[in-house]
Amino acid sequence: MKKILTSIFMAGSLLLGSGAVYADKSGGTLSFLVQPEPPTLASYVSTSGPIGLVMPKVYEGLFDYNNDGSMVPILAESYKASADGKTVTFNLRKGVKWHDGKPFTSADVQFSVMEVLKKVHPRGPNSFREVTSIDTPDEHTAIFNLKKPAPYMMRSFSAYESPMVPKHLLEGQDIKAAPLANKPVGTGPFKFVEWKKGQYIRLDKNKDYWQKGLPHLDRIVGRFIPDASTRTAAMENGEVLYAAYNAIPNIDAVRLKERDDIDVTTEGYSMINPMALIEFNTKEGPFVDPAIRRAISVAIDRRFMIDTIFFGYGKPATSALSSNFKATNLHAEMPNYPEKGDKAAANAILDKAGYKRDGNGVRLKAVLDIIPYGEDWRRAGEYLKQALGDIGIQLDLRYEDVPTWLKRVYHRYDFQMNVNYFYQLPDPVLGVHRHYGTDQIRKGTHFVNSSRYSNPKLDALLDAGAGEPDAAKRTATYKEIQQILADDMPVVNLFELEFLVVYNTKLKGAYDSAMGAYGSFREAYIDD
Amino acid sequence: MTKSTKIFKYVGKRLLQGIPIILAIVIINFFLLNLAEGDAVDVLAGEAGSATPEYMAQLRKKFGLDQPLPVQLMVYLKNVLSLDLGYSFRHDMPVNELIFDRFTATGLLMTSTIILAVGFGILLGLLAAMRLNTWKDAVITVFALITYATPLFWVGLMMIVVFSLNLGWFPTSGMTNIAAFYEGWDYVVDVARHLVLPTITLSLFYLALYTRMMRASMLEQYGQDYVVTARAKGLTERRITYVHVLRNALLPVVTMAGVQVGALIGGSVIVESVFAWPGLGMLAFESLFARDLNLLLGIFLLSSMLVVVVNLIVDIIYCFLDPRIEVN
Numbered sequence A: 001m002k003k004i005l006t007s008i009f010m011a012g013s014l015l016l017g018s019g020a021v022y023a024d025k026s027g028g029t030l031s032f033l034v035q036p037e038p039p040t041l042a043s044y045v046s047t048s049g050p051i052g053l054v055m056p057k058v059y060e061g062l063f064d065y066n067n068d069g070s071m072v073p074i075l076a077e078s079y080k081a082s083a084d085g086k087t088v089t090f091n092l093r094k095g096v097k098w099h100d101g102k103p104f105t106s107a108d109v110q111f112s113v114m115e116v117l118k119k120v121h122p123r124g125p126n127s128f129r130e131v132t133s134i135d136t137p138d139e140h141t142a143i144f145n146l147k148k149p150a151p152y153m154m155r156s157f158s159a160y161e162s163p164m165v166p167k168h169l170l171e172g173q174d175i176k177a178a179p180l181a182n183k184p185v186g187t188g189p190f191k192f193v194e195w196k197k198g199q200y201i202r203l204d205k206n207k208d209y210w211q212k213g214l215p216h217l218d219r220i221v222g223r224f225i226p227d228a229s230t231r232t233a234a235m236e237n238g239e240v241l242y243a244a245y246n247a248i249p250n251i252d253a254v255r256l257k258e259r260d261d262i263d264v265t266t267e268g269y270s271m272i273n274p275m276a277l278i279e280f281n282t283k284e285g286p287f288v289d290p291a292i293r294r295a296i297s298v299a300i301d302r303r304f305m306i307d308t309i310f311f312g313y314g315k316p317a318t319s320a321l322s323s324n325f326k327a328t329n330l331h332a333e334m335p336n337y338p339e340k341g342d343k344a345a346a347n348a349i350l351d352k353a354g355y356k357r358d359g360n361g362v363r364l365k366a367v368l369d370i371i372p373y374g375e376d377w378r379r380a381g382e383y384l385k386q387a388l389g390d391i392g393i394q395l396d397l398r399y400e401d402v403p404t405w406l407k408r409v410y411h412r413y414d415f416q417m418n419v420n421y422f423y424q425l426p427d428p429v430l431g432v433h434r435h436y437g438t439d440q441i442r443k444g445t446h447f448v449n450s451s452r453y454s455n456p457k458l459d460a461l462l463d464a465g466a467g468e469p470d471a472a473k474r475t476a477t478y479k480e481i482q483q484i485l486a487d488d489m490p491v492v493n494l495f496e497l498e499f500l501v502v503y504n505t506k507l508k509g510a511y512d513s514a515m516g517a518y519g520s521f522r523e524a525y526i527d528d
Numbered sequence B: 001m002t003k004s005t006k007i008f009k010y011v012g013k014r015l016l017q018g019i020p021i022i023l024a025i026v027i028i029n030f031f032l033l034n035l036a037e038g039d040a041v042d043v044l045a046g047e048a049g050s051a052t053p054e055y056m057a058q059l060r061k062k063f064g065l066d067q068p069l070p071v072q073l074m075v076y077l078k079n080v081l082s083l084d085l086g087y088s089f090r091h092d093m094p095v096n097e098l099i100f101d102r103f104t105a106t107g108l109l110m111t112s113t114i115i116l117a118v119g120f121g122i123l124l125g126l127l128a129a130m131r132l133n134t135w136k137d138a139v140i141t142v143f144a145l146i147t148y149a150t151p152l153f154w155v156g157l158m159m160i161v162v163f164s165l166n167l168g169w170f171p172t173s174g175m176t177n178i179a180a181f182y183e184g185w186d187y188v189v190d191v192a193r194h195l196v197l198p199t200i201t202l203s204l205f206y207l208a209l210y211t212r213m214m215r216a217s218m219l220e221q222y223g224q225d226y227v228v229t230a231r232a233k234g235l236t237e238r239r240i241t242y243v244h245v246l247r248n249a250l251l252p253v254v255t256m257a258g259v260q261v262g263a264l265i266g267g268s269v270i271v272e273s274v275f276a277w278p279g280l281g282m283l284a285f286e287s288l289f290a291r292d293l294n295l296l297l298g299i300f301l302l303s304s305m306l307v308v309v310v311n312l313i314v315d316i317i318y319c320f321l322d323p324r325i326e327v328n
Helices: A002-025 A049-057 A106-120 A151-155 A228-236 A250-256 A290-299 A302-309 A323-328 A343-352 A375-390 A402-411 A456-467 A471-488 B003-034 B040-047 B053-063 B069-081 B095-130 B135-149 B152-166 B185-222 B225-233 B237-265 B269-274 B280-289 B293-321
Strands: A029-033 A063-065 A071-073 A076-081 A087-092 A131-138 A141-146 A190-196 A200-205 A219-223 A262-265 A274-280 A314-316 A364-370 A393-398 A417-423 A491-497 A501-504
Touching (some): A071 A076, A250 A262, A290 A471, A290 A491, A302 A491, A364 A402, A402 B040, B003 B069, B003 B293, B095 B135, B095 B185, B185 B269, B237 B293
Parallel strands (some): A364 A417
Antiparallel strands (some): A063 A071
16 A cells, blocks of 8 residues: 555656646747848748748748658648559648637648749749649648659658748738738747847747647747857857857857857758859850869869868768768769869879860869858868869959849859859759759759759659659669769769757757758747 | 028028939939849849749839839939838838838937047047146047057957956847847836947047047147237136137037038948947948848938038037137
8 A cells, every 4th residue: 555655656746747847948038040131031932041040930831850850740640642642641730720810721731832832932833843733622631632753742841841821811912922921920839029120030939839838938039140250249148049050150169169058069951951062154164074074073172171161060072962862862972072182183084185284284264153151152262273273273263242143153154163052952853953954944043053054864864763752763763863963063062061050058959850940949948 | 680590591501402412312322223233133032042034023023123224213213202212122111111210229329429439539639638748648649549540340349258248247239138128217228238338339439539639629729829819818727728729629520520420320330230239331231232222222312311411510510619600
C-alpha cells in the first residue's frame, strides 16, 4: 500500500513538475534582426529574404520540415499519393481559423495554389507546374490532380515557399495590389500588429492558435538596424536574441561565439542550399569555349576562398549540385572540381586549347562582375583576379549597385563573367534547373539561365529527372546531368555557402525546423 | 511703416520668390534621378528572386513608368501642386505619410543637435576668446580640433562600445525599447534615453566647428574701433564683451547654423545608420538604391522648402542681432 501511495505521489509530482516546466516556457518577447527592411509583407508574391524572416510566423504552409528531412504536418494532417503519382490527396486540419475568425478550408488551399502561387509567386509556377486542378470534395480534403508525377513538389509546402492565404481577402482583387500585402491575415502562431517603417515589425501571440499550448512567446519583434557593427553590438547587449542570413557578419560571429551567452549554428539552411558560383556568357566574348571555363574551375582554390574570406563557413563544391542532395541520392562527385585548385593542370588545359601567353604572360583579358551584396563578395572577386591572373587570364573587376547589375546580367546580357550565388532549394527541379534549361533563357527575368547555355540532350535529361518517380532511375539521370555540366561548365560552382545563425543561448526551441529563420518559431521560448 | 509690418511684407515676398526656386529644384532632380540605370520594378523583381517579363511590364504600367519622361514629370508636378507627393511603390504607401513619419525622428535629432552644438559651441568659443592663450584656451582648441577631425561613424561606434556595452547606461540603437512598448511619460523617457548617444555623436562634429568660429569671430571683433571707443567711454570689460562684442560676433555663427540646419534636415545617413535612428537620411539613402524616385523627390522637395524657410529665419534673426541691418 505504501508503495502504491509513493508511486501515486511520485506520479503526481512528475505531473506538477512538467506543469512547472511548461509554465516557465510561456511569455516573453523575442527581438530578432531582420536585415534589410523588407519591401512589403506579401510572401505570396515575393520570396525576398527579409519577408521570409517575418511572414512564416503569420502564414502557414501545409507542412514544415525538420532538420532530419522529415515532414511535420501543419495545415495538412496527412497526405496520400495515388499509385501512378498523378493524384495527391491532402487531409486538412480541422478547427483552424484565420486571424480574423473565419474558418480555414480546402477552398483556401485550392485558391492559394491555383490562383496565387501558380500565378504570381516567383517560384510557384515551377513548384506546381504539373498541377492541373485541385478538387475539394469537402471542407477538409484537397485533391491535387497532376499531369505527371512531381516528387519534388512535396518539398515545397513550407510556409516560406508556399504560404496558404485567405481566399476571402483576396478573391476578386488584383492579387499583387491587394491590401492584404501590408495587413497580413494568416493562420499562424503569431498575428501581425504593426510595421513601424525604419524601426520594427511587431507580431503578437495568436491566442486562438489551433495547437493548444503554442506558441510560447507573447510577442516577436523584427528589428531593422542598418549598420553591421551596431547589429553586432545589439546582439552583444542582449537587445536582440537571434540573427540569421549573416545579419551579423562572419568576422563578428567568430568573435561572439567565444562568449558564454551567444552561440552560432549553420543549421536551418538545408532547404535553401545557397551555392556560390560564376556565371559565364557562353554566347559571346572570351568564354564561349568550354575549355577555358573548365580551366577556371580547375585553377580556383576553393578551400582558400572559404577559409580566408568566409571564415571557414562553407563547403567546396564538388559538382553542379549541392552535397545536401546526398540525402536524396542525387549528388555525385565530379572531376574538374579540385578542392585546393591545380594551377598546373589549368595551365595545361589552356595550352592544349591553344591560348598563348603574350609578352606579359597574359592569354586573355576579361571583366568580372561581382554580386553587389557586400564586402565578402568584393574580396572573392579580388581573390579571383589574382588566382586567374596566375593562369594568364587578366581580370578587371566591376562592382555596381543592385539595379544596374541586374540590368546588365539579366536584361542586356552585357557581361563576360559574373560572381553570384543561387539558392538550390530542397530539390534540383526547384533551384537548379532554372540555371541550365533552354526554356530558362528568359531575357529580363532575374536569376535564371543568363549564360544562355542550351543543350538539347541536357534539356531532355532535366525533363526526365523532374518527372521520374523511381528513386534509383532519378539518381542515374542526375548523375548524367552532372557529368554534362562538369564537362561544359556553363557555370562554375565555387562553394556551398554556409550561412550562420547567431543566437543568444537563452532563446530555445527555435532550431529544429529545416526552414531555420524562415520557420514559424511556434515552439521558441525564452529561458531566463 | 512699423518694423513688424515691414517684416511680414518681407516674409511674404521671400516666400513667393521661393516658389520658382523650389520648382526648378524639383524639375532638375527629376531628370537627374532618371539618369540612373534601372528602375523600381527591376529592384522589386530582383529581390523577388525571379519574375516574368510580363509581370514586370504590368508593374511598370501600374506605376506609370511606361510613360515618356515629360509625361511623368507633368503628372508629378500636377500632384505636387495639389500637395500630393505621389505614391511609393516600394513601401506601398503614400509618400506624404512615409515622410511625415520619418520627419518627426529627424526633427527631434536635428533640434537637439543644433541646440547642443550651437549652445555649447558659442559658450566654448566665448570662453576660449576671453581666456586667450591660457591653458583653458589651449584645452578648448585641442578638443575642438580632435572632435572635428574624428570620423563620425567611429565616434558613434565608440559611444556604443563605451556607454552601451561597457557601462550599460544607454541602449545601442533604435528610437524606442522594442520589447517594452511604453506609453505616456515612460515613452518620453524611453525616447530621450535613445536620443542621447546619436545627439552627442552628431553634435560633437558641429560643436567643434562653432567653437572655432566663435573664437575667431570674437577675436576679430575685439580688434575693432568700436571696442576702443567703448573702453574710452569707461565701460567695464564685462559689458563690452557681453553687450557689444558678443552680439556682433554671433552674426557669422548664425549664418553657419542656418546653412547647417538645411543640411541636417536631409538627415545624417551615417548617424542614422549607426544608431538605427529612423530618420529621413536613411530613407533617402535606401530609396536611392531601390530607385524609389517618388519618395526621393519628395524628400528633396521637403528639404528644399525647409532650406528656403530656414534662410528666411536667419535673415530675420540678423536684424534683431544688428539693428543696422534692415529688411526691405
